[in-house]
Amino acid sequence: MFDPHVPHVAVIDQRVQESPTIFTLRLQYEDTRVQDAFEFDPGQFNMVTLFGIGEIAISIVNDPLDSHFFDHTIRVVGRVSEGMSKLQPGDHVGIRGPFGRGWPMEQIKGRDVLLITGGLGCAPLVSVIRYLMRRRDDYGRISILQGVKHADDLIWKEQYSVWSAERDVRVLLAADVATQSWQGQQGMVTELIAQLPLRPQRTVALLCGPELMMLAAVANLREKGVQDGDIWFSMERNMQCGIGQCGHCQIGPKTVCQDGPVFCYDELADFFGAKGF
Amino acid sequence: MNSQDPQVVSRRPGFLTRDALQKFFIVLSQLGYQILGPVVRDGAIQFDTLSTADQLPRGVSNDQQPGHYRLEQGDNQRQFDWNHGPQGLKPLCFSPREVLWTEQSKPPAFNPVPPSIEPTAVIGVRACDLAALAIQDRHFLSGSDPDPHYRQRRESLLLIGVDCARSAATCFCASTGDGPALDGGYDIGMAELDEGFLIWRESDKGRTVIDQLDLLPASDAQLETMLQSTTQASLAQQRSLPDSDELLLLYKRLEHVHWDNVAERCLSCGNCTAVCPTCFCYEASHEMSLDGETAQMIRQWDSCFSSTHSSMGQFQVRSTIKQRYRQWLTHKLAGWQSQQGRIGCIGCGRCITWCPVGIDLTAETVAVLEEGSLDV
Numbered sequence: 001m002f003d004p005h006v007p008h009v010a011v012i013d014q015r016v017q018e019s020p021t022i023f024t025l026r027l028q029y030e031d032t033r034v035q036d037a038f039e040f041d042p043g044q045f046n047m048v049t050l051f052g053i054g055e056i057a058i059s060i061v062n063d064p065l066d067s068h069f070f071d072h073t074i075r076v077v078g079r080v081s082e083g084m085s086k087l088q089p090g091d092h093v094g095i096r097g098p099f100g101r102g103w104p105m106e107q108i109k110g111r112d113v114l115l116i117t118g119g120l121g122c123a124p125l126v127s128v129i130r131y132l133m134r135r136r137d138d139y140g141r142i143s144i145l146q147g148v149k150h151a152d153d154l155i156w157k158e159q160y161s162v163w164s165a166e167r168d169v170r171v172l173l174a175a176d177v178a179t180q181s182w183q184g185q186q187g188m189v190t191e192l193i194a195q196l197p198l199r200p201q202r203t204v205a206l207l208c209g210p211e212l213m214m215l216a217a218v219a220n221l222r223e224k225g226v227q228d229g230d231i232w233f234s235m236e237r238n239m240q241c242g243i244g245q246c247g248h249c250q251i252g253p254k255t256v257c258q259d260g261p262v263f264c265y266d267e268l269a270d271f272f273g274a275k276g277f
Numbered sequence: 278m279n280s281q282d283p284q285v286v287s288r289r290p291g292f293l294t295r296d297a298l299q300k301f302f303i304v305l306s307q308l309g310y311q312i313l314g315p316v317v318r319d320g321a322i323q324f325d326t327l328s329t330a331d332q333l334p335r336g337v338s339n340d341q342q343p344g345h346y347r348l349e350q351g352d353n354q355r356q357f358d359w360n361h362g363p364q365g366l367k368p369l370c371f372s373p374r375e376v377l378w379t380e381q382s383k384p385p386a387f388n389p390v391p392p393s394i395e396p397t398a399v400i401g402v403r404a405c406d407l408a409a410l411a412i413q414d415r416h417f418l419s420g421s422d423p424d425p426h427y428r429q430r431r432e433s434l435l436l437i438g439v440d441c442a443r444s445a446a447t448c449f450c451a452s453t454g455d456g457p458a459l460d461g462g463y464d465i466g467m468a469e470l471d472e473g474f475l476i477w478r479e480s481d482k483g484r485t486v487i488d489q490l491d492l493l494p495a496s497d498a499q500l501e502t503m504l505q506s507t508t509q510a511s512l513a514q515q516r517s518l519p520d521s522d523e524l525l526l527l528y529k530r531l532e533h534v535h536w537d538n539v540a541e542r543c544l545s546c547g548n549c550t551a552v553c554p555t556c557f558c559y560e561a562s563h564e565m566s567l568d569g570e571t572a573q574m575i576r577q578w579d580s581c582f583s584s585t586h587s588s589m590g591q592f593q594v595r596s597t598i599k600q601r602y603r604q605w606l607t608h609k610l611a612g613w614q615s616q617q618g619r620i621g622c623i624g625c626g627r628c629i630t631w632c633p634v635g636i637d638l639t640a641e642t643v644a645v646l647e648e649g650s651l652d653v
């Protein structure tokens with residue numbers, strides 16, 4: 001009988017240090033049949049096990065067409081992520097997944113897409129950006145608003161300049177703490193929303209980052225006339241299973257691991273921003 | 278006449294004398310079942326392995342009140358005169374602590390650890406326990422990723438239910454529609470009388486056992502007693518919950534002042550979730566061996582009252598007792614409705630009995646639903 005608790009072994013093919021605290025692991029399942037069967041949507045995540053230490057939820061940052069490997073971009077915050085940062089090519093991790101419901105990419109075809117990310121919480125949206133760039137004609141205008149605490153925290157700088165050169169793509173960057181060479185704005189990412197020439201009826205907003213940032217962004221978006229049903233965001237909660245069993249990731253009646261991690265604002269309106277949920 | 282009563286018609290019980298209960302045990306053993314049943318341990322009714330019917334308690338009943346549980350010794354011969362102890366069937370299927378898999382570093386591998394199980398007959402199961410089991414079955418088995426450990430344990434059980442002939446003061450299963458009479462989900466049913474038992478099969482698995490017992494015909498008077506007992510037990514219940522639709526309003530009362538009132542009493546100990554037969558939360562922990570070459574993943578019960586349940590590393594989503602109690606009550610009575618199509622409470626009242634400070638969920642619920650004292 002299939003046991004959803006037992007991870008598959010994956011080997012680290014490449015490791016990239018993106019910033020002092022952020023690294024990317026390129027992974028491949030050891031069992032090629034498992035790798036071949038691995039399909040995912042942007043916004044879905046894996047549960048990644050560090051041998052003997054623990055398991056954490058990490059988003060898949062690739063485009064679904066990348067079928068021979070998958071990448072996890074991980075920030076060192078605590079015990080498991082720090083341990084993982086020490087892994088090198090050839091080392092192994094355990095993988096279960098993919099889990100959850102990703103971004104509504106089919107549903108939003110033809111719409112203008114506004115991506116707002118804050119802090120370092122950009123991983124779940126990177127897969128979306130890659131997805132959009134590869135299917136550029138299927139979507140309208142694309143705006144990427146990326147906020148970071150410190151200018152030095154911005155990773156994938158070259159990527160952003162490549163993306164901004166694309167037709168009808170606008171990239172706006174904001175740093176709470178700017179440096180001399182910083183090209184973007186100083187301040188909160190949510191302040192950038194006011195400057196955008198939005199077409200509210202055509203726009204779908206995809207948000208990812210700290211909840212306070214997302215709350216502020218929702219307020220700004222509503223002010224601009226974006227509909228509640230067109231605002232989507234990715235949530236994080238403690239996760240012990242990824243399969244709707246352990247109860248840890250509940251927000252009201254929803255589980256983040258199965259009903260989310262991507263939610264439409266409508267679905268969580270009663271609980272989003274309510275302390276304790 | 279009671280022979281027409283739908284319950285009598287569907288059960289069609291036979292009569293087993295009290296002395297013949299041992300025969301029942303022998304048949305179960307011959308069919309390869311280990312027998313789990315009630316024993317008095319540490320001052321409470323607990324399920325343990327039994328080899329003879331004589332090991333069942335006699336004349337033991339219970340006094341349950343908020344924050345209070347005492348067994349009482351009567352001079353009758355009844356063996357199922359108690360209601361329930363701290364645990365129902367939950368630990369039998371959803372193990373309090375178990376290894377789910379082991380891993381080795383060289384060569385890297387993850388190995389499932391199947392649970393060790395044997396066919397088990399559980400005698401003395403109550404209607405509320407069966408309702409709770411049905412909820413746990415849906416939680417662990419109905420999704421896209423059924424739990425193999427739960428399933429193997431669940432499939433090993435033969436459930437022998439007993440009607441409740443009386444209710445404890447903390448019982449309110451009548452108001453949730455889950456008792457006190459058995460109503461499906463078991464294999465063999467029993468109703469206890471002074472002189473013995475009415476007994477019937479409910480499933481095909483149960484039939485194999487019942488067919489080997491020489492049951493006597495049940496008299497009209499005995500059938501009448503069976504019906505009367507559960508009716509009386511139901512009428513004697515002192516507590517109740519509002520209906521499901523009204524309970525959904527709990528989510529509209531997130532800022533009610535009464536949450537603070539409960540928080541002043543609640544210890545956040547987690548006893549309520551530990552004794553709750555439907556609570557399903559668990560944590561996964563990884564333990565490395567001393568030589569560093571192998572490790573195991575352990576699943577154990579968790580509670581939304583624990584400090585790690587909502588941990589996000591740097592902070593907790595629910596850092597206060599108020600938020601935790603609110604999570605518990607709203608999940609149990611409102612959240613469950615959209616997750617499973619019914620409330621997550623089956624009216625056993627264990628959380629009331631085993632709360633060290635006697636917090637009563639039926640009273641707290643009514644207080645939170647009371648309008649006019651909104652915080653906002």
Ligand SMILES: Cc1cc2nc3c(=O)[nH]c(=O)nc-3n(C[C@H](O)[C@H](O)[C@H](O)COP(=O)(O)OP(=O)(O)OC[C@H]3O[C@@H](n4cnc5c(N)ncnc54)[C@H](O)[C@@H]3O)c2cc1C
Pocket residue numbers: 045054055056057058059060072073074075076077078079080081082123124235236237238239261588589590591
């Ligand atoms: C759906 C989802 C997708 C995620 N994607 C990414 C990603 O792509 N890249 C990335 O770097 N991080 C991601 N995270 C966050 C990542 O799971 C946490 O940073 C990680 O659990 C921290 O574990 P730790 O042991 O290193 O830290 P510690 O601070 O020691 O954490 C202790 C425990 O708290 C819990 N915890 C701590 N932080 C979080 C958090 N943010 N979310 C959920 N649980 C947490 C975990 O159970 C963890 O084991 C994601 C989280 C979720 C829920």
Ligand code: SF4
Pocket residue numbers: 247250550555556557558579580581582604605606608609
């Ligand atoms: S969240 Fe709380 S009430 Fe809900 S199942 Fe878990 S422990 Fe029980």
Ligand code: FES
Pocket residue numbers: 238239240241242243244245246247248249250255256257258
């Ligand atoms: S992570 Fe266990 S229920 Fe969502």
